């Protein structure tokens with residue numbers, strides 16, 4: 001038996017209705033303008049942004065999340081899952097009213113990013129001004145909770161937890177409605193389905209779009225670190241080792257967050273070490289001196305002389321990274337790293353957003369920032385479509401979203417991929433090329449600014 005609710009103005013599926021449904025064992029059937037599949041950081045933020053968009057005020061949005069609602073309280077210890085968010089994402093979270101909650105909880109402003117190569121002397125610094133922040137380090141849970149808090153103030157967005165989708169029926173040719181079937185056989189329909197259901201996106205699979213993907217055969221080992229001394233901890237550090245990059249993101253005066261990309265074998269070993277042994281390995285990875293090839297040494301010192309001759313600034317005094325003395329108990333974990341890109345971001349009545357559309361190596365801290373960039377773009381385009389009297393699933397507007405985002409995402413992903421490949425080798429000519437490139441970029445301000453502005457939106 002099925003219960004049909006087609007009334008948009010009464011779109012809240014009340015707990016009463018759920019109880020009735022359970023009692024009579026019937027399935028709910030309900031229609032929304034927009035359904036968002038997946039309430040991770042990207043999906044929840046998209047729901048909040050659409051709900052707050054005055055150009056979409058007459059539209060009803062349903063957010064479906066498979067996992068349970070967390071009864072969350074800020075824990076004493078920092079989570080090992082943090083992201084470095086760029087100024088564009090900071091602006092988005094501020095615009096939708098979520099940043100004020102993040103401020104009340106916790107975050108760390110990053111003033112500078114120091115990147116250096118283990119097997120050459122090359123290094124680069126981003127962010128020199130005291131006023132501007134290069135990025136912000138925020139726990140994933142803090143972002144999610146803050147946006148969820150703000151969604152409570154948005155009447156046209158309904159959020160359903162414990163709501164796993166098992167099937168999507170996408171429109172074929174003349175049909176205009178997407179049908180979403182839940183695990184419990186409830187059915188929802190919508191004009192536009194927005195897929196924020198992550199790397200393994202069931203929506204993307206249902207679209208049957210071409211998806212280019214590979215595994216890096218690397219794991220990202222994460223942990224919350226204790227520093228030996230209390231410092232003005234406002235620099236993010238990244239060292240490129242032959243096995244993968246190791247990054248320290250500042251949290252407090254005496255804590256930082258670790259993302260250590262390495263081989264699956266070493267990751268397994270690192271997770272199984274005693275905490276003191278893990279800390280020794282970590283300090284070794286940050287400080288260990290590698291033999292520098294004499295050709296690379298000579299070439300980079302000649303290049304340095306040339307840059308000085310050309311009046312390029314030396315880039316200031318080189319800082320030294322913090323020393324680690326311990327880790328927060330049980331904060332170690334590891335995640336597989338991979339690349340993925342969907343050839344199409346859109347189909348009839350559907351669009352892909354965030355990790356559902358693209359996945360990058362975390363070495364440049366771009367993953368969720370690209371997803372938040374998709375949110376800004378789609379929110380604006382859907383607002384334009386609605387105000388112009390077009391349907392939300394109008395293909396010309398959806399195409400505009402796809403084009404704009406691919407124009408940004410593809411070059412950014414290529415840059416991240418090139419960095420990964422460039423630093424994943426000890427082959428002397430490549431090491432030489434990358435150290436000279438890094439040296440030049442470090443002192444050529446316009447080039448540095450171009451990199452920062454591409455990464456900041």
Ligand SMILES: Cc1cc2nc3c(=O)[nH]c(=O)nc-3n(C[C@H](O)[C@H](O)[C@H](O)COP(=O)(O)OP(=O)(O)OC[C@H]3O[C@@H](n4cnc5c(N)ncnc54)[C@H](O)[C@@H]3O)c2cc1C
Pocket residue numbers: 037038039040041042043064065066067082083084085163164165166196197198199202220221222259335336353354355356362365366367368369370371
């Ligand atoms: C080690 C590591 C470090 C990283 N560091 C950074 C960083 O510093 N900066 C950065 O920008 N990015 C970083 N990233 C990337 C970032 O974590 C991801 O890009 C981001 O989490 C993706 O968010 P999302 O909302 O698109 O997907 P997800 O977080 O995967 O959310 C998908 C949601 O959809 C739900 N879902 C899935 N299927 C269904 C279904 N059938 N029905 C209902 N719900 C469903 C899931 O429950 C989940 O909540 C890092 C990644 C790793 C692994």
